[in-house]
Amino acid sequence: xxxxxxxxxxxxxxxxxxxxxxxxxxxxxxxxxxxxxxxxxxxxxxxxxxxxxxxxxxxxxxxxxxxxxxxxxxxxxxxxxxxxxxxxxxxxxxxxxxxxxxxxxxxxxxxxxxxxxxxxxxxxxxxxxxxxxxxxxxxxxxxxxxxxxxxxxxxxxxxxxxxxxxxxxxxxxxxxxxxxxxxxxxxxxxxxxxxxxxxxxxxxxxxxxxxxxxxxxxxxxxxxxxxxxxxxxxxxxxxxxxxxxxxxxxxxxxxxxxxxxxxxxxxxxxxxxxxxxxxxxxxxxxxxxxxxxxxxxxxxxxxxxxxxxxxxxxxxxxxxxxxxxxxxxxxxxxxxxxxxxxxxxxxxxxxx
Amino acid sequence: xxxxxxxxxxxxxxxxxxxxxxxxxxxxxxxxxxxxxxxxxxxxxxxxxxxxxxxxxxxxxxxxxxxxxxxxxxxxxxxxxxxxxxxxxxxxxxxxxxxxxxxxxxxxxxxxxxxxxxxxxxxxxxxxxxxxxxxxxxxxxxxxxxxxxxxxxxxxxxxxxxxxxxxxxxxxxxxxxxxxxxxxxxxxxxxxxxxxxxxxxxxxxxxxxxxxxxxxxxxxxxxxxxxxxxxxxxxxxxxxxxxxxxxxxxxxxxxxxxxxxxxxxxxxxxxxxxxxxxxxxxxxxxxxxxxxxxxxxxxxxxxxxxxxxxxxxxxxxxxxxxxxxxxxxxxxxxxxxxxxxxxxxxxxxxxx
Numbered sequence: 001x002x003x004x005x006x007x008x009x010x011x012x013x014x015x016x017x018x019x020x021x022x023x024x025x026x027x028x029x030x031x032x033x034x035x036x037x038x039x040x041x042x043x044x045x046x047x048x049x050x051x052x053x054x055x056x057x058x059x060x061x062x063x064x065x066x067x068x069x070x071x072x073x074x075x076x077x078x079x080x081x082x083x084x085x086x087x088x089x090x091x092x093x094x095x096x097x098x099x100x101x102x103x104x105x106x107x108x109x110x111x112x113x114x115x116x117x118x119x120x121x122x123x124x125x126x127x128x129x130x131x132x133x134x135x136x137x138x139x140x141x142x143x144x145x146x147x148x149x150x151x152x153x154x155x156x157x158x159x160x161x162x163x164x165x166x167x168x169x170x171x172x173x174x175x176x177x178x179x180x181x182x183x184x185x186x187x188x189x190x191x192x193x194x195x196x197x198x199x200x201x202x203x204x205x206x207x208x209x210x211x212x213x214x215x216x217x218x219x220x221x222x223x224x225x226x227x228x229x230x231x232x233x234x235x236x237x238x239x240x241x242x243x244x245x246x247x248x249x250x251x252x253x254x255x256x257x258x259x260x261x262x263x264x265x266x267x268x269x270x271x272x273x274x275x276x277x278x279x280x281x282x283x284x285x286x287x288x289x290x291x292x293x294x295x296x297x298x299x300x301x302x303x304x305x306x307x308x309x310x311x312x313x314x315x316x317x318x319x320x321x322x323x324x325x326x327x328x329x330x331x332x333x334x335x336x337x338x339x340x341x342x343x344x345x346x347x348x349x350x351x352x
Numbered sequence: 353x354x355x356x357x358x359x360x361x362x363x364x365x366x367x368x369x370x371x372x373x374x375x376x377x378x379x380x381x382x383x384x385x386x387x388x389x390x391x392x393x394x395x396x397x398x399x400x401x402x403x404x405x406x407x408x409x410x411x412x413x414x415x416x417x418x419x420x421x422x423x424x425x426x427x428x429x430x431x432x433x434x435x436x437x438x439x440x441x442x443x444x445x446x447x448x449x450x451x452x453x454x455x456x457x458x459x460x461x462x463x464x465x466x467x468x469x470x471x472x473x474x475x476x477x478x479x480x481x482x483x484x485x486x487x488x489x490x491x492x493x494x495x496x497x498x499x500x501x502x503x504x505x506x507x508x509x510x511x512x513x514x515x516x517x518x519x520x521x522x523x524x525x526x527x528x529x530x531x532x533x534x535x536x537x538x539x540x541x542x543x544x545x546x547x548x549x550x551x552x553x554x555x556x557x558x559x560x561x562x563x564x565x566x567x568x569x570x571x572x573x574x575x576x577x578x579x580x581x582x583x584x585x586x587x588x589x590x591x592x593x594x595x596x597x598x599x600x601x602x603x604x605x606x607x608x609x610x611x612x613x614x615x616x617x618x619x620x621x622x623x624x625x626x627x628x629x630x631x632x633x634x635x636x637x638x639x640x641x642x643x644x645x646x647x648x649x650x651x652x653x654x655x656x657x658x659x660x661x662x663x664x665x666x667x668x669x670x671x672x673x674x675x676x677x678x679x680x681x682x683x684x685x686x687x688x689x690x691x692x693x694x695x696x697x698x699x700x701x702x703x704x
Contacts, residue, residue, distance in 0.1 A: 136604060147536055150544060184499055184589040192502060192586065218590045219597030234544065235590050237536040238570045242594035245571030249595075250602040250634065252488060257630050278609050282602065 003033050004099025005060075006318050007092040010040035010048075011067040011085035012105025013311075014304045017041065020104065021048035023302075023311020025055040030312075031319040037062055037098050040085040064088055068109045070304065077109035078116060086110060090117045093297040100298035100318035102289075104311065107301055111148055111292060118295040121327065123334035126152075127294035128160045129233070129301070130167060132287050132317075133243065137224020139172045143182075145233040146240050146290060152232035154197035157181065159334075161202055163293040164228035165210035166329040170320060172227055176209055180216035182231035182239060190215065194232075207336045218242070247282050285310030289317035293330070298322060355385055356451025357412075358670050359444040362392035362400075363419040363437035364457025365663075366656045369393065372456065373400035375654075375663020377407040382664075383671040389414055389450050392437040416440055420461045422656065429461035430468060438462060442469045445649040452650035452670035454641075456663065459653055463500055463644060470647040473679065475686035478504075479646035480512045481585070481653070482519060484639050484669075485595065489576020491524045495534075497585040498592050498642060504584035506549035509533065513554055514685050515645040516580035517562035522676040524579055528561055532568035534583035534591060542567065546584075559688045570594070599634050637662030641669035645682070650674060 010020045017040060024036055035058045038045050042063040049056045066083040081087035086105045092098040094117040103110050111129070120127055130144035142164050149156060161179050168177035181199055183191040188199070195215070202212040213226065218239050221229055231239065259265055280286065284303060288310040292299040298321045302314035321327075362372045369392060376388055387410045390397050394415035401408045418435040433439035438457045444450040446469040455462050463481070472479055482496035496516050501508065513531050520529035533551055535543040540551070547567070554564040568578055570591050583591065611617055632638065636655060640662040644651040650673045654666035 134601075136601065150536070182590065184502070184586055184593075218593035219600070221594065222597055222601040234536055235587060238534065238587050239590050239594045241536075241570035242573065242591045243598040243601075245574055246595040246598035247602050248571070249486075249488065249574040250599050250630070253630050253633055254606070278602070278605050281605055 003035075004322055005035045005037050005092075005097065006315060006322070007037040007039060007089040007098035007101045008315065009085045009089040009101065009103035009105055010038045010045050012103040012304075013302065013306065014070070015104070015306065017044045018048045019306070019308050020311055021045060021052065021055070022308035023306070024102075024315050025052035026308055026312035027315035027319060028055055028058060030316060031323070034319055035059070037089070037092055039064060039089045039092070040067075041065060062088055062092070068105050070106055072106055072109060074106075074108040074112035077106065078112050081113050081117065087113050090114050090299065093299070094118055099322045100300060102300045102302060102311075102315050102318050104302040104304050104306060104314075107147070110299065110301055114292050114295055114297075114299040118297045118299070120294050121296055121331060121334075123331070124159050124163070124294040126156055126159075127292050128156075128163065129290050130164060130293050131240065131290040132171065133222060133240070134281055134287060135222050135224035139224070139227065140287065141221060141224070141226060141229060142168050142171065143221065143229040143231070143236055143240060144293065145231065145236050147233045147237040148292070149233040151234065152194065154194045154201060157194065157198035157230055157232070158201050158205075159294065160230045161198075161210065161212070161228065162208065162333050163330050164230055165208070166326060166333050167291065167293060167321070168227040169209065169329070170324040170326060174227060176211045177227035178213050178225070179210045179228040179230060180213050180226045182218060182221075182229050182235055183215035184217065186215045186217060188214075198230075209333060209336070244284070251278075251282065286313065289314030291317060291321065293326075296327065298326065355387075356674055357387045357389050357444075357449065358667060358674070359389040359391060359441040359450035359453045360667065361437045361441040361453065361455035361457055362390045362397050364455040364656075365654065365658065366422070367456070367658065369396045370400045371658070371660050372663055373397060373404065373407070374660035375658070376454075376667050377404035378660055378664035379667035379671060380407055380410060382668060383675070386671055387411070389441070389444055391416060391441045391444070392419075393417060414440055414444070420457050422458055424458055424461060426458075426460040426464035429458065430464050433465050433469065439465050442466050442651065445651070446470055451674045452652060454652045454654060454663075454667050454670050456654040456656050456658060456666075459499070462651065462653055466644050466647055466649075466651040470649045470651070472646050473648055473683060473686075475683070476511050476515070476646040478508055478511075479644050480508075480515065481642050482516060482645050483592065483642040484523065485574060485592070486633055486639060487574050487576035491576070491579065492639065493573060493576070493578060493581060494520050494523065495573065495581040495583070495588055495592060496645065497583065497588050499585045499589040500644070501585040503586065504546065506546045506553060509546065509550035509582055509584070510553050510557075511646065511686075513550075513562065513564070513580065513582045514560065515682050516582055517560070518678060518681040518685055519643065519645060519673070520579040521561065521681070522672060522678060526579060528563045529579035530565050530577070531562045531580040531582060532565050532578045534570060534573075534581050534587055535567035536569065538567045538569065540566075550582075561685060561688070596636070603630070603634065638665065641666030643669060643673065645678075648679065650678065
């Protein structure tokens with residue numbers, strides 16, 4: 001099969017063209033069959049490509065000068081979808097010129113542009129932002145939604161479960177990824193009505209390629225006992241950032257503890273391989289690449305401050321999702337779930 | 353002034369009478385003017401008091417045999433408010449026999465019993481559960497609500513801000529504690545309608561003894577740049593548990609990294625004082641004691657698995673709140689806020 005190209009918004013993000021191009025080149029070493037469409041200022045992209053001769057042959061440049069600002073409102077950015085590097089990268093996916101777009105730019109703008117250009121898949125009401133988080137287990141856990149939808153109904157949550165499971169099958173290789181709904185307790189009657197309805201639909205659903213294991217509390221997300229954590233965008237964003245902040249808090253404390261005395265400093269130096277391992281495990285660059293699931297095409301958001309290695313991971317996510325035909329998998333799973341049943345459950349939810 | 357007594361539910365929690373009594377005795381060393389009402393099985397309490405002669409003289413025992421179970425539903429527990437150690441401890445506050453109750457039992461049951469017996473303060477619609485979290489700064493940060501109210505309107509959030517600030521003044525000594533609303537972004541238009549309305553009320557309010565600094569994202573909670581984080585009970589519970597889980601995740605990683613090689617093990621031993629410092633800082637026992645704010649009386653929830661040192665911290669919280677007359681402070685602040693204005697804002701919120 002001919003693999004679709006990956007469009008890279010070379011201008012988005014805080015680190016500039018060099019980092020985006022180097023990241024794509026790094027990713028290409030792991031996926032050497034992929035070709036790229038690099039969108040942005042031609043002369044700067046060409047200069048960046050000088051350091052990556054192999055990448056040059058695999059890349060086409062789509063020139064543009066306009067860039068979406070980091071603080072720009074999505075509605076404003078939308079108006080410049082046809083002139084900005086972000087808009088053109090997403091547009092290439094819409095036109096079939098590329099299978100996936102990767103951008104390190106403004107998340108809200110990327111979401112708005114992607115929704116408008118690519119539309120949601122049949123059977124999906126709203127796309128969701130999904131990311132991989134480190135765990136104590138063998139695989140990363142997928143959490144979604146992380147902020148695309150502030151409020152979600154039961155039907156949205158069930159669709160997120162199906163999409164997250166399709167993604168997790170690619171990541172973990174499990175036939176039936178273990179899915180849980182994020183809640184403030186594990187008892188059946190805990191949490192909001194939306195959560196209880198979503199749980200009851202997932203419990204009753206048969207033929208889904210996932211194992212629904214009920215609710216999970218936020219302190220268990222990283223334990224490695226669950227493959228997909230489903231939540232609304234508000235709670236998901238709170239949980240994600242709380243985890244990031246707490247991890248940074250602990251490592252900051254650790255650093256100051258280790259430098260508090262000469263003895264500690266010495267101990268720190270001796271055990272540096274251990275602390276390096278910790279740093280590697282917690283480095284957000286190693287988990288970079290959040291995916292907008294549920295669109296007719298793959299869109300990956302790289303962290304704005306990601307390094308070249310981080311960008312490479314985001315491009316890697318795009319490549320793996322294309323190789324494994326994520327979009328087609330989700331379509332098949334949705335057919336399995338049965339549009340009718342899901343719709344009925346959603347309607348009941350709204351009536352209640 | 354005569355200090356009110358502290359009622360201790362000696363039976364609640366996983367660790368038993370000995371731990372509760374020893375914890376109270378430890379706390380009494382820091383607050384030697386307090387007297388206690390120990391509620392539970394008389395013979396077991398007496399046996400526990402044998403190790404603490406000073407405590408014996410300062411304690412009265414209220415005998416009962418019935419205990420609220422850890423998994424018991426609040427509605428079930430409520431029926432036994434007059435016979436259980438938890439119910440009798442709260443009842444003592446209602447009857448004026450004690451100024452505060454401390455329990456390590458079932459949180460939901462304690463909340464339900466406290467609400468029913470003590471009622472909410474004039475001007476407060478719903479009580480909130482508030483806890484202290486460690487920060488990189490000089491003081492702990494107070495976060496509320498942590499699970500008492502799954503959904504909250506703008507009016508609830510504003511009241512939480514006032515209550516949290518009153519608590520923070522006691523903890524930090526600041527005249528105007530820095531208060532923020534937990535949100536998924538710091539821009540004015542981010543988040544739910546409830547959050548935006550609460551922010552607009554707090555921005556407009558004058559004469560409040562707090563400084564409202566807008567929104568805060570969950571990764572900044574522990575930075576020490578904010579004294580009170582206000583949120584609904586669902587998001588607050590998610591944030592709190594995500595922080596606890598992530599801190600445990602990092603320390604688990606660290607432990608396995610440190611024991612991964614002989615060299616690391618040696619380094620770990622040498623730097624043990626540093627890692628002990630970290631452990632001390634992150635030990636939940638050192639931040640034990642969540643408070644139900646907004647009731648006519650002080651009720652403190654100790655963690656079910658707290659050690660005697662942890663229970664001592666929870667009793668310490670009760671003692672400090674009594675010494676500083678928290679309830680009276682909140683009443684005064686609410687008067688300052690002006691019941692009318694707050695009511696108007698709330699009504700607008702509900703109409704919108």
